[in-house]
Amino acid sequence: MIATLPKLAINCDRLDRSLAELATIGKLPNGGVCRLAFSEEDIQARQLIKTWMLEAGMSVRSDAVGNIIGTYAGTESGTAALATGSHIDTVPVGGRFDGCLGVLAGIEVAKVFQESQIRLRHPFEVIVFSDEENSVIGCKAIAGNAPTDPERYRRKDGTSIQDCLKNVGGDWDQLHTAKRDQHQIAAFIELHVEQGGVLEALDKQIGVVTGIVGQYRFMVTIIGRPNHAGTTPMNMRKDALVAASQLVLAINRLGVETKGEQVATVGHMTVSPNATNVVPARVDMSIDLRDLSEENLQYLIAQIEKECEAIAESTGTEFTIEQKLHVLPTPAKPELMEAIAKVCEELKLSYDYLPSRAGHDAQEIGRFTDMGMIFVPSLNGISHSQDEYTSPEQCAQGANVLLHTLLAIDKTL
Ligand SMILES: [Zn+2]
Structure with missing residues (x-):
């Protein structure tokens, strides 16, 4: 048998530890997480994320809507970025994986690049989108589709969106400046837990998302x-x-x-x-x-x-x-679906195609640039609950698919 070169891989333990550490911020007695967007817990978690991005060799900025954008520089100047990311806010009783996996896997990928001294041709961005679980203002502002009536965003406790954004380093009056286009983001790939039971029922390790319904x-x-x-x-x-x-x-x-x-x-x-x-x-x-x-x-x-x-x-x-x-539905870009499926084959991970019937940040980003999504299974299909669970191995498999998909499309895009 001919020995094959070991494939580049993310650090499973480190990813698991970062998921566990993030989950301590807003930890509920029942094991769930409450980290509502713009809350004290959200602000604390954002600080931790920024620290980890800096440690991974990324430059970090916030836009007008409070999205955190970590950039790992590429080798070709003026090239549009390859981006990944998700959200770290939760529903009132959320789990550890919804959104957080996509963000932390992105940072983990940057750490692998840093340790292996890899530079992509494209800049590599990890985006933490503001308030995915409620107003979806973060990704909508990037897509240029955020409603401009501030009253639509008023929190249940009466806090205005102006104050919310100020608290996370944003600026409501500059909302329009968060908008980006395909010349800035060439492709966006989001890793997320499935939040449903299809992959588990099919006994597949990875879901290649065909689009968001x-x-x-x-x-x-x-x-x-x-x-x-x-x-x-x-x-x-x-x-x-x-x-x-x-x-x-x-x-x-x-x-x-x-x-x-x-x-x-x-x-x-x-x-x-x-x-x-x-x-x-x-x-x-x-x-x-x-x-x-x-x-x-x-x-x-x-x-x-x-x-x-x-x-x-x-x-x-x-x-x-x-x-x-x-x-409107947001179909995934066929070329990105193909790239994800090919990586699954190379990594010998079983996969199947499925649509996402839940909304995600990728839904808005996919309106102006190429979008792909990777799903990993959710135990018993449960999400938005303290019982949400995806094993460390499954999280790592998803992150590895993300890593190798990024490496592949960096060559072709
Ligand atoms: Zn989510």
Whole structure:
């Protein structure tokens, strides 16, 4: 057997230690982490990240929206950066891995470059995006898509976005200066825990993300006719809840039977007057549709509209549908997916392709430059919980795929 050269690899123990140390900031008694964006804990964690970036030989700056950008210089001046990164803020009861893995794996990659005296042609950036879990202002500002009404960002405790940004070295009045373009970032690759159970069910080590799904949300109002539940014969009713129930089943059927990878959900419903002895007068219900294909989403919407018409006709009710949200899908760049898959093969890691049905910073960055994402499995598919877990080996596998994908695209881009 011919001995092959050992592949460059990240330091698994060091990555694990940094994940553990970051998780002490905002540590909850139940083992979870609470590190809300712009909080004292967030500010403390940002300080730690900056220290680690400097130790990894990166120059560090913050932009107007408080994104931390660590840059490991490349050999060719004036070249656009290859970037990675994620977020270190959490939901109120979050885990240790969501977002943090992407940031710390990026810094770990820089440390490997530093130790091995490797310089890419491109500058290599690790970006820590501000407030991914709530307003998503960090990545949106970089994409130039951040809403400019400050009231939209007011925190639950009343703190203004102006004060939030000031606390992390940002400046609301200079928000526009955070915007970047493809001449500055040539490609962005985010490593993240899957936050779902697909990889585990497939028994795969790595997920090559095909894109981040688009989403539509609607509120449907169904108006029937309230009447006495005892005295109103069945054939004389206009029952809003019967109509709503038919629509719930139709939406589920479309979700199951339509060719594609869509998910379709009715998750919210209110019934009026919601009384045992009254034929329901009114139902308000939500529809949530997600898919990687905007075309398929449009098809589903057209089908749902048809269903509404038919159900209204047969039940004697009136439907109004109001669109509440529309987010366009962000497909991953095929060349980056290929590069990630090829690295998995070289590293002998099993992989499969899957869309991300959760939002990520890459969703916004992918609107102006080439985007790719690497997933590692989440134990039992759990995330946004103290029970979130991805093993040190799995984290290291993801980080190694990130490392070698960056090395590969540095040559080709
Ligand atoms: Zn995340």
